[in-house]
Every structure is written in C-alpha cells, then in structure tokens.
C-alpha cells in the first residue's frame with residue numbers, strides 16, 4: 001500500500017514537472033513570502049493568569065484564563081497573534097493599493113469572519129480580514145457579554161446574551177486597527193485589522209506566517225503585535241505631512257518563495 005502510494009506520488013510529481021500546462025501555471029507569475037516573528041527579550045514571558053473576578057463558575061470552567069498580550073513559544077521564541085502584511089509603501093496611514101491582484105483573489109471566498117466568546121475569552125484572539133467581509137461577533141458561552149468595538153470605520157457596544165450574535169460590515173482599513181473588549185469581564189480583549197487586499201497573515205503558535213499568490217514587486221512587510229503596536233514604526237515628516245512609517249523592504253519574485261528577514265519584537 002505504501003509502495004503503491006509512493007509510486008502514485010512520483011507519477012503525479014513527474015506529471016507536474018513535465019507538463020507546463022497544468023492549472024497551477026498562473027502561480028508562476030506570482031510569488032510568496034514566508035517568515036517568523038520572534039520575541040527579542042531575554043526572558044520569554046510565561047502565560048500569566050488574569051484576575052477573573054466575575055462569573056467564575058462559567059469563565060473558569062475550562063481552566064484558568066491567561067493573558068494573551070504576549071503568547072510566546074518557549075521552544076523557539078515564536079510570537080503568536082502578530083499580524084503581518086504587505087504594502088507598496090511604508091506610510092501606514094495612507095497605504096497605496098496593491099496592483100495586479102489575480103482575478104480569483106479579488107473577492108474574498110468567505111463573506112463573513114466570526115469571533116466567538118465561548119468561555120470569557122475571544123476566539124480567535126486576533127482577526128485579520130478584508131474590507132469585503134463582515135465580522136460576526138458570537139456568544140457561544142453561558143453568560144452575557146457586551147462587545148465594545150472601535151476602529152476600522154465603526155464603533156458599537158451591543159450586549160450579546162448567550163447564543164446571540166451581531167454582524168458588522170462596511171469596515172475600512174484603519175492604521176490603528178480595531179479594538180474589542182468587554183466591560184463586564186475586563187480581561188477580555190481582542191484585535192481586528194482590515195485590509196483591502198488578501199496579502200496578510202496572523203502568526204501561528206510558532207510565530208510563523210506565509211503570504212501567498214503575491215504579484216511580484218517591491219513591498220514593505222509590516223508587522224503589528226498588541227504589546228508593541230506597529231513594529232519599528234516612526235513618526236516622520238514628508239513634504240510637511242506627518243507620516244507614520246513602518247515595515248521592512250522586501251522584493252517578491254515571480255514563481256519563488258521569498259524568505260522574510262527576521263522580525264524580532266523587542267518588549268517595551
């Protein structure tokens with residue numbers, strides 16, 4: 001069985017290598033970038049329990065709730081929940097549109113993105129999404145929460161009873177992003193960023209990210225993380241205008257996987 005699948009695999013691989021007309025052809029005109037966001041401090045922060053001073057029976061029913069301000073993998077210092085994205089320019093307040101987005105990626109496949117709060121914390125803790133998507137706040141838990149959200153062109157503060165949900169749309173890119181919090185349970189915090197293109201990623205538990213199907217060209221790779229904000233950002237004056245500059249220059253080549261420079265976040 002193993003031999004058979006290996007043979008079949010080799011057959012497919014050979015077919016891919018020999019046949020230049022397979023459907024992946026368009027990918028040859030696009031590139032990708034892979035990288036890792038790591039913690040630059042000496043001592044890796046360990047998950048600290050938050051003070052759950054309300055609705056303990058429900059909120060602690062699945063164990064202690066820990067702060068997610070820094071979620072760092074002690075084995076490789078990878079930082080989870082950072083958002084990394086591409087921009088043609090380094091002016092984060094006024095990003096230029098990305099040109100050459102392939103037809104298949106011009107619209108999002110999913111019209112909505114959900115953020116649930118099943119046990120007095122947001123899941124996921126960080127959301128990156130597109131302007132053509134709506135955000136749905138859900139309450140899959142057993143107690144009421146208010147959802148105070150602000151940024152990306154909107155704000156609100158609905159009360160969500162167990163099982164309720166609230167959909168918000170028409171979000172715009174906002175350079176400071178959106179913050180989400182609950183006043184009933186003060187430790188609950190989440191973050192949302194909205195982009196008018198598909199070239200962004202949220203880092204995983206190893207701090208890794210990948211951005212695929214990118215039109216080749218020169219970009220800035222910009223990183224945000226909740227404890228530090230925009231990585232390596234600075235306020236500069238350009239033509240008398242106040243500009244927030246951020247990001248590392250990166251060239252994306254067609255048909256290649258580009259390795260991002262190390263992104264090392266220094267704790268404040």
Ligand SMILES: [Cu+2]
Nearest residue numbers: 145182184185
């Ligand atoms: Cu709450």
